[in-house]
Amino acid sequence: MQIAVKNISKDFGKKKNAVHAIKDITLEVEHGELLGIMGPSGAGKTTLLNMISTNERPDHGQIIIDGLDLTQLHDRDLAKYRRNKMGFIYQSFELLDSLNVKENVILPLALSRANKKVIEERFQYMMNLLNIEKLAQREVDELSLGQRQMVAAARALINKPEILFADEPTGSLDSKSATILLNYMQLINQKEKTTILMATHDAFTASYCTRVVFIKDGVVFSEIINPGNRDKFFEQIINMQRTIGGGNYFNVSQNY
Amino acid sequence: MYRKIIKRSLSNMRDSYLIYILACSFAIGVFGILLSMGGNPSLHEAMGWWDNFIYELSSIMSGLFAFFAFIYMIYVGGFFIQRQKNEFLTFEKLGMPSWVIVTISFFQTAIVQIIAWGSGLLLMVIFQKFMGMLLLYLMRIRINFTTSFDGYTLLTLFKTFFFSTVILSLVNAFKTVRILKKKRRKVNVKTRWWLRIPAGIFGIILLFSAQVFTWALFTDIRMISYSSRPINEILFILLADIFGTYLVYYGFLPTILNLLQKIHAISYSGLNLFSFKYLKERLFQNISILWFVTELSALALALLTFCYFGYQAVHESYNSSYPFELAANKDTVQFIKKELKQTDAKVKGSYKTDVKINLTSYYNKNSSTYTKQPMTFMSYSAYKSLPKRMHKGNSKIKANEFLKIDTPTGLMYRDQESESNYNIEVKGAPMIAKAKSGHAFPYGGSMHFGPMMIVPDKYYQKMPAEVNDAFYGWDFKKGDRLQKSQIERLKHYRDAYYMKVNFKSSLKDSTVEVIKKAPKQYDASVYTQVGYLREGNVKKRFKQGGGFYLYIVALFSVALLIALGSVLTLRILLRDDYQSRQLRTLQKIGIEEKEIKRIILRENTWTFLIPIVFALIQSYTAIAMFDSGRHISKNIILIFAGYIVLYGLFGIISYQVSWRSIKQKFRL
Numbered sequence A: 001m002q003i004a005v006k007n008i009s010k011d012f013g014k015k016k017n018a019v020h021a022i023k024d025i026t027l028e029v030e031h032g033e034l035l036g037i038m039g040p041s042g043a044g045k046t047t048l049l050n051m052i053s054t055n056e057r058p059d060h061g062q063i064i065i066d067g068l069d070l071t072q073l074h075d076r077d078l079a080k081y082r083r084n085k086m087g088f089i090y091q092s093f094e095l096l097d098s099l100n101v102k103e104n105v106i107l108p109l110a111l112s113r114a115n116k117k118v119i120e121e122r123f124q125y126m127m128n129l130l131n132i133e134k135l136a137q138r139e140v141d142e143l144s145l146g147q148r149q150m151v152a153a154a155r156a157l158i159n160k161p162e163i164l165f166a167d168e169p170t171g172s173l174d175s176k177s178a179t180i181l182l183n184y185m186q187l188i189n190q191k192e193k194t195t196i197l198m199a200t201h202d203a204f205t206a207s208y209c210t211r212v213v214f215i216k217d218g219v220v221f222s223e224i225i226n227p228g229n230r231d232k233f234f235e236q237i238i239n240m241q242r243t244i245g246g247g248n249y250f251n252v253s254q255n256y
Numbered sequence B: 001m002y003r004k005i006i007k008r009s010l011s012n013m014r015d016s017y018l019i020y021i022l023a024c025s026f027a028i029g030v031f032g033i034l035l036s037m038g039g040n041p042s043l044h045e046a047m048g049w050w051d052n053f054i055y056e057l058s059s060i061m062s063g064l065f066a067f068f069a070f071i072y073m074i075y076v077g078g079f080f081i082q083r084q085k086n087e088f089l090t091f092e093k094l095g096m097p098s099w100v101i102v103t104i105s106f107f108q109t110a111i112v113q114i115i116a117w118g119s120g121l122l123l124m125v126i127f128q129k130f131m132g133m134l135l136l137y138l139m140r141i142r143i144n145f146t147t148s149f150d151g152y153t154l155l156t157l158f159k160t161f162f163f164s165t166v167i168l169s170l171v172n173a174f175k176t177v178r179i180l181k182k183k184r185r186k187v188n189v190k191t192r193w194w195l196r197i198p199a200g201i202f203g204i205i206l207l208f209s210a211q212v213f214t215w216a217l218f219t220d221i222r223m224i225s226y227s228s229r230p231i232n233e234i235l236f237i238l239l240a241d242i243f244g245t246y247l248v249y250y251g252f253l254p255t256i257l258n259l260l261q262k263i264h265a266i267s268y269s270g271l272n273l274f275s276f277k278y279l280k281e282r283l284f285q286n287i288s289i290l291w292f293v294t295e296l297s298a299l300a301l302a303l304l305t306f307c308y309f310g311y312q313a314v315h316e317s318y319n320s321s322y323p324f325e326l327a328a329n330k331d332t333v334q335f336i337k338k339e340l341k342q343t344d345a346k347v348k349g350s351y352k353t354d355v356k357i358n359l360t361s362y363y364n365k366n367s368s369t370y371t372k373q374p375m376t377f378m379s380y381s382a383y384k385s386l387p388k389r390m391h392k393g394n395s396k397i398k399a400n401e402f403l404k405i406d407t408p409t410g411l412m413y414r415d416q417e418s419e420s421n422y423n424i425e426v427k428g429a430p431m432i433a434k435a436k437s438g439h440a441f442p443y444g445g446s447m448h449f450g451p452m453m454i455v456p457d458k459y460y461q462k463m464p465a466e467v468n469d470a471f472y473g474w475d476f477k478k479g480d481r482l483q484k485s486q487i488e489r490l491k492h493y494r495d496a497y498y499m500k501v502n503f504k505s506s507l508k509d510s511t512v513e514v515i516k517k518a519p520k521q522y523d524a525s526v527y528t529q530v531g532y533l534r535e536g537n538v539k540k541r542f543k544q545g546g547g548f549y550l551y552i553v554a555l556f557s558v559a560l561l562i563a564l565g566s567v568l569t570l571r572i573l574l575r576d577d578y579q580s581r582q583l584r585t586l587q588k589i590g591i592e593e594k595e596i597k598r599i600i601l602r603e604n605t606w607t608f609l610i611p612i613v614f615a616l617i618q619s620y621t622a623i624a625m626f627d628s629g630r631h632i633s634k635n636i637i638l639i640f641a642g643y644i645v646l647y648g649l650f651g652i653i654s655y656q657v658s659w660r661s662i663k664q665k666f667r668l
């Protein structure tokens, strides 16, 4: 077991109009798992990922990664931990406008002071893999949303993180790009045993996971384990989404 | 809804608005105080002889002040509109009619202006008494300052408030209109190397030539008295300095950062990848402000220094002209003593010194001629027994040395050490081969018709005299207390006697004839010995004038400093939206807070450091050349240091505030 989340909760806002984003969630993630987190909008998926990835602190509860209680760490140490171990694909991409695509992608490597040759090699590899070589010298604010998402993914994956957090990684992608990205995520998950936590609305995307946790109104509603057959798993996910409500009925990817 | 929008944008930028409002209300407060001084009854009572002058001066000063403050407000007010550019463009996209947006920006400005005026007027009411007392204290006037505001002041204040607010709001509304028309969100500045580098080099040449011309100017000022050349040179220097600095900034600041960025070994390590680009963007936006602040700081520094020089020069020449509060000679001493007895003056010290007047002849370097004139002689030990302040300003002499005291030829250029006098012939006494030089007359310059010579005791005893005289001097506690009528009577004794000198070709044959009555015809050969010298009034006026001068200079330089500092601070604070969002992003992808803090620190340091360094270099070279590096005195270093400390304080505040505003967005 790599990640253990124990009874965490999180409120936003002041007393009167407080939002209980996460009420009480307990969760365990094995090393090398590809965990899907699903739930209607506002269910608390992003908040949950943010807390596990130490971007936000829970109000109560513990988050233990590799035996280390992250809620006890100082902000400074958290940042270091985050940078060395984790990769992020944010729902809002979080690309730096001042930098062009290449600089954005190589930033994690530059931060860990990798040497220039390694940086160039890794960069070429990622860009080829995700089929976005052409974008290398473009400015970020000229890109389409889908292109931005791919760039964000390239940045998250370039330094081979141990744990990858992906918040709606396919939200703005066409089906081809989505498949490329998901295949790659599955590849590193299987080959390099990268633990991946992925929040999504999309049943097709979720069907790549080994396990899917459904949350609703800040608590875990249920979970489904991949039986080893994607078709069946997909069916199960759709059914669960129907049960919960607020899921994605109509936009089921035709590409499947 | 519009009210809500205005409220929200005001609270979003509250740190920046706070600084702006504080700076504005300071300016408004000072303006109000200056304006109200003109009609203040206590000032008029205290300085009767300044009467109309106070009024005019205060209105000129406040007008000047208001003018600059207004420029500042227009300039800085624009920052806020600039900052809201994206917001306004979004409003427009959402279908809000543009006149509504313009109205919003109009009222936003008006509200801020009203708040600033409110607090400014409050400051004025609170601090008028304090500022007035400070003024009176500096002028050494011991009366109480009463707070008062006359109708005229209030009316002017109201008018100024009304018009300035309306104009400012209109200006900002107009700026909004322009933003809505242009519609560009992010401007990508291109580095045009081929343009920037030559421009930068040209800038350096300009700066360099400005220095050369400064040097030429100061030699010219010393050499030629009436010519348009110095004026032209000053103009050239000003322009060259101003444009040179701009071109250097324009050409080199981005180029240097670009260069660093191109060296991958540096830029690929750590956060440099981001911070160079970020800093470059920020500097690009701020070049004109950096330039503006540099030039104004240089101006302020130079002005402060020259004011100091001026003050010092006047002060010195004053001190050397009026060393005793009351002085007399042997003809008038009895009478003055009698008058003094009738007052309740407390005598702190009284002095008497015998002097001899004799004829001399020497080569005068200044006029390049041989001069024959009578001179007053005093013995070394008599000179030494006078209070210390009498000889502090002169070169030091030993018991066997000579000292010639003369009025200085210019206010600024004095170097007593290098200025010696040679071969002075004295009638009936040995020639003086060498005499040191000084400018501070014991008993005051006006007691003498010409130069004075301090000679060794033996020389003094042996030398003959055309006229024997004695000087008397008094110091008092709190003035001599002479009544008006007494002063009227004293006026009869202003001239003690006259000396008509018959110069012959040789000194030996020349003679002096003492005349008691004023001669019918004054000609060059008639010299007057003054009967008495009363400095009481002059001293008072001098101190008052000096105090006033200090007050104004201090006020203006503090105001300038506040304006400059706040311009920079605001400029740093008012990042474009996307710029501050990026810092948050950095944090999200795992950059330590410490490092983000370092980016902010770097930004602040550069923004504050670049102008002050350039300003210091410019003003220092000007002063150094002016003075030929001879006495860059402790005091000037002190003035500079004080300025730097205050300026640095602004830097630190700005760093703290900008970090705070970034940190607010982090919310970990």
Ligand SMILES: Nc1ncnc2c1ncn2[C@@H]1O[C@H](COP(=O)(O)OP(=O)(O)OP(=O)(O)O)[C@@H](O)[C@H]1O
Pocket: A012, A013, A019, A020, A021, A039, A040, A041, A042, A043, A044, A045, A046, A047, A048, A091
């Ligand atoms: N910074 C915040 N301040 C206040 N409330 C917040 C904040 N972030 C999230 N919330 C609230 O917490 C709840 C959970 O939000 P969260 O972003 O985790 O939802 P989500 O499951 O990611 O939704 P989506 O599928 O739309 O991304 C929502 O009700 C949201 O309004």
Ligand SMILES: [Mg+2]
Pocket: A045, A046, A047, A091, A167
């Ligand atoms: Mg979300």
